[in-house]
Every structure is written in C-alpha cells, then in structure tokens.
Amino acid sequence: MTLTKANDPSNTKTDNWSNAIYEIFIANQIRQVVYVPDAGHSGLINLCHADANIDDVVLSSEEEGVAHIAGAWLGGDRGIMLMQSSGVGNCVNMFSLITSCKIPFLTLITMRGEWGEFNPWQLQMGQTTPELLKLCGLIVHRVDEIDQLEDTLDSALRIAFDGSQGVAVLLSQRLIGRKDFIGQK
Amino acid sequence: MSQNISLDRREVVASLLKNRKDLLVVSGLGSATYDCAAVDDHPNNFYLWGAMGGTASLAFGLALAQPRRPILALTGDGDMLMGLGALATIGTQGPKNLTIIILDNEEYGETGSQPSATALGTSLSNVARATSTNIVEDITNMNEVNNISKLMHEKAGPLFVNIKIASGNPIKVLPSRDGHYLSNRFSESVLSYAKNKQGR
Numbered sequence: 001m002t003l004t005k006a007n008d009p010s011n012t013k014t015d016n017w018s019n020a021i022y023e024i025f026i027a028n029q030i031r032q033v034v035y036v037p038d039a040g041h042s043g044l045i046n047l048c049h050a051d052a053n054i055d056d057v058v059l060s061s062e063e064e065g066v067a068h069i070a071g072a073w074l075g076g077d078r079g080i081m082l083m084q085s086s087g088v089g090n091c092v093n094m095f096s097l098i099t100s101c102k103i104p105f106l107t108l109i110t111m112r113g114e115w116g117e118f119n120p121w122q123l124q125m126g127q128t129t130p131e132l133l134k135l136c137g138l139i140v141h142r143v144d145e146i147d148q149l150e151d152t153l154d155s156a157l158r159i160a161f162d163g164s165q166g167v168a169v170l171l172s173q174r175l176i177g178r179k180d181f182i183g184q185k
Numbered sequence: 186m187s188q189n190i191s192l193d194r195r196e197v198v199a200s201l202l203k204n205r206k207d208l209l210v211v212s213g214l215g216s217a218t219y220d221c222a223a224v225d226d227h228p229n230n231f232y233l234w235g236a237m238g239g240t241a242s243l244a245f246g247l248a249l250a251q252p253r254r255p256i257l258a259l260t261g262d263g264d265m266l267m268g269l270g271a272l273a274t275i276g277t278q279g280p281k282n283l284t285i286i287i288l289d290n291e292e293y294g295e296t297g298s299q300p301s302a303t304a305l306g307t308s309l310s311n312v313a314r315a316t317s318t319n320i321v322e323d324i325t326n327m328n329e330v331n332n333i334s335k336l337m338h339e340k341a342g343p344l345f346v347n348i349k350i351a352s353g354n355p356i357k358v359l360p361s362r363d364g365h366y367l368s369n370r371f372s373e374s375v376l377s378y379a380k381n382k383q384g385r
Contacts, residue, residue: 032246032249032250057274057278058274060270060271060273061270063239063268064239064242064271065242067240067242067243067246068245068246070239070243070246071211071248072246072249072250073372074231074247074250074368074371074372074375075248075372075375076250076372076376076379077246079246093235093236093237094236094239096235096236097233097235097236100235100364100365101365101367101368102368103368
C-alpha cells in the first residue's frame with residue numbers, strides 16, 4: 001500500500017486567484033455555485049461556502065451540475081459550475097440542454113493532464129478537454145497567467161449571460177500549480 | 186415485483202396537476218413529458234426531451250432559485266436510475282420545496298418495454314430513504330396519489346414519492362420540441378409571477 005498526500009491546496013498562489021474569481025462572482029450576482037471538488041478550486045469553494053448569498057452545492061457527478069445550472073437559470077438565478085478536466089466527459093449528453101434551450105452556462109475548469117502531470121490516467125481528458133467542449137457547442141477561453149484572469153472571466157461572463165451561450169474557462173495547470181504527491185512505500 | 190399494478194399514468198398525472206396553483210413542474214424525457222402535455226400543457230411546465238438523468242438535478246437548481254414555490258420533478262424510473270447520484274446531492278442539501286415523483290412502470294417503455302432495475306430488485310424508495318430524503322412508501326392506489334397532490338404544496342421536502350403504474354404506452358401527446366421556446370416560455374412565466382408577487 002502506498003500512502004499519498006497532496007500538496008496543501010490553500011497555498012498563497014491558489015488564494016491569489018481564488019480571491020480574484022470570488023470578487024468577480026460577487027460583482028456579477030452569481031447566486032449558485034455547484035462543483036465536484038478539485039484541490040485547485042478549494043480556496044474558491046471555501047469562499048463561496050462562507051457567503052450566505054451564494055448557494056453552494058457539492059455534486060455527485062458533473063453532469064448533475066449542467067442540469068442544475070439550467071434549472072437555476074430558469075428560476076432566475078445565475079449559477080456557475082466548478083470542476084476539473086476529468087469531469088468534462090461526464091457532461092457530454094447533458095450539454096444538449098445548454099445548446100437546445102439556449103441556457104447561459106459558465107464553467108471554470110481546473111486542468112489536469114497537461115503540464116507535468118504525474119498521473120497518466122488524467123492525460124486523456126486533459127488533452128481532449130478543449131476540443132471536446134468545442135464539439136459540444138461551448139466557447140472555450142483559457143487562462144495561463146493570473147494577470148489574464150479578470151479580463152478572461154469578464155469576457156466569459158458577458159458571452160455566457162448576455163449571449164445565452166455555454167462557455168468554459170480553462171485554468172491551466174501552470175496557473176494552479178502542478179499537483180505533487182509525496183508517496184511512501 | 187409487478188404484482189397487480191393497475192394505476193393509469195395519465196390518471197395519476199391528472200390528479201397531481203389538478204389543483205396545481207403555483208406549482209412548477211419539470212418533466213423527464215419520454216412518457217412523463219407526454220403525460221404533462223396531455224393532461225395540462227401549462228407555461229409552468231418545463232419539458233425535457235433529452236438530458237436523461239437530469240430531471241431531478243434541474244428541478245433542484247430551480248428549487249434553490251425559487252424557494253417560495255413548490256417544485257415538482259416528475260419522471261420515470263429509467264431517468265431516475267440514470268441520475269441516482271442526484272438523490273445524494275439533494276438529500277444532503279434538503280430543499281424543502283422540492284418533490285420528486287417517479288412514475289415507476291418498471292420498464293423502458295419508449296424502447297420496447299425492456300425491464301428496468303426496479304423490476305429486478307431495486308427499490309427507488311429505499312435508495313431515496315438512504316439519502317436523508319423524506320419518503321412515503323410506494324404508492325399503488327389513487328387515494329394515496331390524491332394525498333400527494335396536497336402534500337407537495339406543503340414544502341415539507343425534499344419529498345420522494347415512487348408511484349407504481351401500469352405498463353403500456355398511452356397515446357403520445359407531443360409538446361413543442363423547441364428547447365429555446367420551452368425555456369423562454371417557462372422562465373417568463375416564472376419570473377413574471379415572481380415580479381408580481383415581489384418575490385425573489
């Protein structure tokens with residue numbers, strides 16, 4: 001048996017961009033945040049959880065989140081889904097809701113399987129995520145450096161909510177930091 | 186499993202929607218959507234034509250956005266089986282205004298009536314019970330259906346109700362398949378009501 005321990009996700013680098021995203025959520029009246037947890041999103045998840053004006057919902061699977069955000073929008077709430085790239089494949093059929101019904105949909109995706117990835121099982125979804133999202137009718141933005149974050153998210157929010165469109169923002173593995181494991185035999 | 190199940194699905198749905206008041210309905214693809222369209226084609230119905238497995242999740246997002254209104258997710262056993270994880274999500278969060286009703290015919294009626302897991306030993310009520318959702322025992326007669334019609338307005342949810350219905354497909358009544366039209370029709374109805382009531 002191998003014991004593993006992930007890096008502490010609440011390091012300073014993570015907090016910087018989590019706070020920036022959270023502030024943008026507030027400024028844009030985001031009322032529901034649904035997620036399948038990722039270490040990279042954990043700072044943002046904590047901020048949303050602590051905010052009484054945001055309903056935060058932990059999902060069993062990412063496909064629930066697509067339907068959930070559609071329902072939230074139909075009831076007048078703006079919602080956003082957080083997930084990691086491995087969850088994108090779980091959403092494929094459910095994305096028909098977004099395209100068929102013209103529902104504004106925004107997801108922030110922390111990338112795995114692209115930069116210094118230690119786990120080969122992450123590589124397939126990591127490498128196919130951008131093209132798969134486009135095939136499913138979503139517009140894809142990408143953030144590699146923190147100083148691109150605010151502009152990129154602003155663009156994504158406008159396209160999604162002003163244009164009734166599905167948009168994904170990919171947060172690159174270089175931005176969130178490579179996931180390191182300390183293994184012990 | 187299928188002992189003497191005689192409830193007619195259209196009669197069941199007619200009872201559920203008879204005094205619907207401010208009820209918002211999300212119907213799962215296939216027969217549940219046809220039933221709602223046949224019984225009461227209303228702007229407060231949102232019909233799914235796809236997105237299988239997503240009915241309960243979509244209704245849950247709606248329930249959080251409209252906490253003052255009763256929300257009904259009405260779907261079949263096949264759709265619920267595909268999205269079982271949603272029951273755990275909903276049970277954890279406990280939305281009081283959400284009712285999930287399964288029209289359980291123990292088969293995939295759209296595709297040749299192949300038996301579903303509920304014909305082969307799975308109890309959806311027992312699954313729901315294990316997720317901290319309020320449940321009533323499986324329903325097999327119309328008196329109990331009539332009670333549920335009232336109960337879902339009391340916001341004592343999340344409420345999960347499995348109704349055993351007869352197999353077989355009634356005449357298909359097809360609402361619009363234009364998702365953009367359906368979503369606009371529904372959200373305009375919901376939000377204009379909220380505005381008039383000065384609700385959220």
